[in-house]
Amino acid sequence: MSGVKIREYRDGDFSTVREIFSLGTSEHVPASFVHFLKQPQCQMLLMSTFCALLASSKSFLLPVLAVTLLLAIVCQLVVYNFNNYIEKCCSTDLNSISETYMAPRDACFWVAENEGRVVGMVACRPKDGVPDCLELKRLSVLRSHRGRGVAKKLCQAVADFTRERGYAAVVLHTSVVQTDAQKLYVAMGFRKLREFPEGNLAARLTNFSLFEYRLDLHKDHAAK
Known part of the structure; x- marks a missing residue:
């Protein structure tokens, strides 16, 4: 993408990068909700609730309202889990970016800048x-700047840094609902190593899986 500059993080970027991370993570809520609705156990619960109330009340309105309420509760639970994740990240590594990523020799944090933003x-x-x-x-890019190669440039910065530091590979974790990210990683040569359930009980019950990808690097590998 013309005009986009990849540079190392500065302390003045603190608020902006936390906002970009929070916005990007929150965007996965709808896809996660849809993922839950596709699970057989969820469909069975909704159907059982609807049929049981319809048979016992002889009213169509009551089961509809009950299913709507269940869906609203599930949606709020998804939002709650994502908000918890955002708060956890913002209180750990994203609370001390310079200390966590800029001070150690084998760590780094980059931003993509376009027209000073x-x-x-x-x-x-x-x-x-x-x-x-x-x-x-x-890894996160503002929605307004996606589809322009920004994420690929950011990933390439990580690959180049990893190679320069003498490491053999880049690894990462992404979730089952992050399909665009998965396509990017595959296009850049990452291979999927494994799929495993996310740690909390709600994620396990809804088959919310995480994927581990690895990009093997070679000293003679040129940047794409």
């Missing part, structure tokens, strides 16, 4: 338990 972000740091890899984290 920060429109995207990405970070990386060593992956716990995997000494030969750096982990790509916090």
Whole structure:
């Protein structure tokens, strides 16, 4: 994308990158809600509730209202889980970006800047338990600047940094509902290593899976 500059994070970017992260994460709420509705156990619950109330009350309105209420509750639970995740991230690594990503030698945080405005972000740091890899984290681009190659440039910055530091690969985690991100990673040469359930009980009950991807790097690999 012409005019987009990838640069390292500065302290003045703090509020903007946290806002970009929060907005980007919140955008997954509708897709997560739809994912829940597609699960057989969810459809069975809604259908059972509707049929039981219809048979016992002889009223069509009551079961409709009950199912609507259940859907509203589920939607609020999805929103609650995402808000909790955002708050957790903003109180941990995104609360001390310079300390977490800029101070250590083998970690870094970048922003994408267009006409003086920060429109995207990405970070990386060593992956716990995997000494030969750096982990790509916090990739997010403003909706207004997607589809223009910004995310690819940010990912390439991580790949180049990882190679320069002598690590063998970049790894990352993404969720089942982040289909656009998955397409980007595959296009850049990442391969999916495994699929596993997200940690909390609600995610397990709704088959909300996480995917692990890995991009193997070679010293003679040229940037795309």
